[in-house]
Amino acid sequence: MxxxxxxxxxxxxxxxxxxxxxxxxxxxxxxxxxxxxxxxxxxxxxxxxxxxxxxxxxxxxxxxxxxxxxxxxxxxxxxxxxxxxxxxxxxxxxxxxxxxxxxxxxxxxxxxxxxxxxxxxxxxxxxxxxxxxxxxxxxxxxxxxxxxxxxxxxxxxxxxxxxxxxxxxxxxxxxxxxxxxxxxxxxxxxxxxxxxxxxxxxxxxxxxxxxxxxxxxxxxxxxxxxxxxxxxxxxxxxxxxxxxxxxxxxxxxxxxxxxxxxxxxxxxxxxxxxxxxxxxxxxxxxxxxxxxxxxxxxxxxxxxxxxxxxQLHSQIKEPAQPESGKAVQGLLEFKDVTFRYAGAERAAVESVSFVARPGETTAIIGSTGSGKTTLLQLIPRFYDVERGSIEVDGVNIRDMSQKELRAKLGYVPQKAALFRGTIADNIRFGNGDIPQEQLEAALATAQAAQFVSAKEGGINAEVSQAGGNLSGGQKQRLSIARALARKPEIYLFDDSFSALDYKTDAKLRAALRQETGQATVIIVAQRVSTVIDADQIIVLDEGKVAGIGKHDELLKGNRIYQEIVASQQTEGASA
CATH class of the missing domain: 1.20.1560.10 (ABC transporter type 1, transmembrane domain)
Structure with missing residues (x-):
């Protein structure tokens, strides 16, 4: 004491x-x-x-x-x-x-x-x-x-x-x-x-x-x-x-x-x-x-x-001399990345390597527990890798200040997190200087403009604690709008379309392709329909990369991807 x-x-x-x-x-x-x-x-x-x-x-x-x-x-x-x-x-x-x-x-x-x-x-x-x-x-x-x-x-x-x-x-x-x-x-x-x-x-x-x-x-x-x-x-x-x-x-x-x-x-x-x-x-x-x-x-x-x-100090340390990006903005590369949670017997992700380029969409798919969310959480340095490295704009993220790194990212978590306040406050959470036009454009791209305008007060309508007065799909769309309004170099969508119906999902993905432009987009998803148009699809199995390629390539030669597609076709969710 x-x-x-x-x-x-x-x-x-x-x-x-x-x-x-x-x-x-x-x-x-x-x-x-x-x-x-x-x-x-x-x-x-x-x-x-x-x-x-x-x-x-x-x-x-x-x-x-x-x-x-x-x-x-x-x-x-x-x-x-x-x-x-x-x-x-x-x-x-x-x-x-x-x-x-x-x-x-x-x-x-x-x-x-x-x-x-x-x-x-x-x-x-x-x-x-x-x-x-x-x-x-x-x-x-x-x-x-x-x-x-x-x-x-x-x-x-x-x-x-x-x-x-x-x-x-x-x-x-x-x-x-x-x-x-x-x-x-x-x-x-x-x-x-x-x-x-x-x-x-x-x-x-x-x-x-x-x-x-x-x-x-x-x-x-x-x-x-x-x-x-x-x-x-x-x-x-x-x-x-x-x-x-x-x-x-x-x-x-x-x-x-x-x-x-x-x-x-x-x-x-x-x-x-x-x-x-x-x-x-x-x-x-x-x-x-x-x-x-x-x-x-x-x-x-x-x-x-x-x-x-x-007295407990974070294992994630700020570099003594932070470096800034040297390569193309939005370039993301995993190099032989392995990560294990504290006390876990098996690594959550192991020897993962891939490159995500600006202007392209990289999708990550796999069974439950295959390490998809873990992979995404390593990018903002919520956790530090055990072995290997992650590079953003040609710089190891450990050599970059956390503030600069996260300023480059637009992160939409698996569970939508909203805060008490207005809808506008929540959209501006990632950047308090967002003008009204940019805010409305982000809502339109996220397919949220219609339900927001229907609310009393519109964009200034109140959001209760944790978004309790909104449905799951509405919370997800507002979370997506928050990331879009920030206009980052890299978008990280962690199974952010799971609460949307297929029609809204398709319209949202089409709008995203136009909105994200030259940004790097990484999508973690369960539905094959969500990842089918991605420039590259990474298939994870028990934390390891089981295949990388486009939908048609994987459908022909990747057993695990074929099983995922077959299971969703059986359930009536044909790709």
Whole structure:
């Protein structure tokens, strides 16, 4: 957790104000029992009303100043803790955005959401508590002990019995709490995961009558979370009553033995009252520390989880001296490319080599799991190749900056991804400076103009979260329009026509041939009808290239392609 505190550096000025104000406030609070003792021992005993009024006035002034300083400490503590939380969330978000998909997959979406929200909130609360209690309590504790001993060293021996009991209790609770709080955060991850799956897969769950099954899964995770939470709260439930018992016995002992010493004439009544107040300050300081020590283990568990993400560096590195394209714009070449997912026994793609040229359409086809999508995801460097190289415009993509590389690409993913906002916002997502005419032309090419114009507001119609108010085909066409509006050198269509009917598919492909012009087009598809007119078709089988050629050539001499065509003809999808 200490490693995260370096993010407090921008708030050094505020922290100094907090420390100075807190120290001054504590000194004033510690001075109040001394004034009280003076009123009792001098003002009341000697019946000196002037002394009582004067000293009482100083008590009022000290109390008001201490209150004002407490307000200042609270205000700046809130600014520091909330600002720290904001900065840490920003850093974590930016860091996650920079990770490759390989590192992203290691944690999962649900866990990363928990770490960015719940875990950072735990750290933020500890920072708030640190300046509000954790710094204040030790100063108050030490100051109280010093002043109590100065009042009566013999009576201070009572603390030798009470303080070790409280210290041991706090230590035992911390030792037990750390693994429990770590487990509690993991249970939170599990709850978030199940909730996210249930909400995103709601239609499938209802369609297959699995509502009861999902309820049982969530209930089990919820009960696990509850059980851990009960264990933690049991410890807290034990801590505070025990601390109150120790504190009350300490007060009884002070009054008992203090009364004896007053009776013997060794100690004055005012001193005993002051001593009792210092004892209360000492014990309250310990209670504040115990509350802090209860929260620290949970924050420590959260800090560990946050550091796990921050300390994980992307395997995809920016080149020290980026190179720009040297050859024809849009030239893409795979040279003996092999890639394997982390932990996989078999390579997803192996020894793949081909060239995709500007003005041509390259189609990739193959059975499910043959590596088509993987091949496309290697081009924008979502993953880095294990062996071989990929060149764009004659430059190895590892020697090109990621920003420049991705500026050359228009990527349409297998699952259409839209964002909350208007249709225009989503089309301009790839380039915010797209003029209205270019935007409308992209919609027309993507065969989306008709349904967009039919919507209320037209191009400015609202798109709900993840495009929930659009059909699958509409989302795909808007995703295609987003890539077209960018006018890149290379178009990457990852099975982007699967939700379209054959008529719309054919019209879209015809419009694409005119729109893409001299750009390089790579299409991953399942339908033979989608790839039949491609300049070259790459047939993949278990991650390897099983054939490259035009439709007629492959139909004559490639067994795997023949099987694909035959299977689709059988299903009535004749090529």
């Amino acid at each position: 200490i490693a995260l505190f370096k993010h407090l550096k921008p708030y050094t000025r505020f922290i100094l104000i907090i420390l100075v104000s807190m120290l001054a406030g504590i000194l004033l609070e510690l001075y109040l029992p001394t004034l009280m003792a003076s009123i009792v021992d001098i003002g009341i005993v000697d019946n000196d009303m002037g002394h009582i009024l004067q000293t009482g006035g100083w008590m009022v002034v000290c109390s008001l100043l201490a209150g004002a300083l407490t307000v200042i400490v609270t205000y700046f503590t809130s600014r520091v803790s909330v600002g720290f939380g904001r900065d840490l969330r920003r850093k974590l978000f930016i860091h996650v955005e920079g990770l490759s998909l390989q590192e992203f997959d290691r944690f999962g979406t649900a866990s990363l959401i928990t770490r960015t929200t719940n875990d950072i909130k735990q750290i933020q609360d500890v920072v708030n508590m640190m300046f509000g209690m954790m710094i204040r309590a030790p100063i108050m504790l030490i100051g109280g002990i010093i002043l109590a001993v100065s009042r009566d060293a013999m009576l201070s021996l009572i603390f030798l019995a009470s303080l070790p009991v409280l210290a041991c209790l706090i230590f035992l609770i911390m030792r037990t709490a750390i693994p429990l709080f770590r487990s509690l955060q993991n249970k939170t991850d599990r709850l978030n995961l199940l909730l996210r799956e249930s909400l995103t897969g709601l239609r499938v769950i209802r369609a297959f009558n699995r509502t009861d099954y999902e309820k049982k899964r969530f209930d089990q995770a919820n009960e696990d979370y509850r059980d851990i939470g009960i264990k933690v709260n049991r410890m807290i439930a034990v801590l505070f009553p025990v601390m109150m018992i120790v504190m009350n016995f300490t007060n009884v002992a002070i009054v008992w033995f203090g009364g004896i010493r007053v009776n013997e004439g060794v100690m004055q009544v005012g001193n005993m009252i002051a001593f009792l107040q210092y004892a209360m300050m000492i014990l309250m300081s310990l209670i504040m520390l115990s509350v802090a020590f209860i929260m620290i283990p949970r924050a420590q568990a959260s800090a560990t989880r946050i550091n796990e993400v921050i």
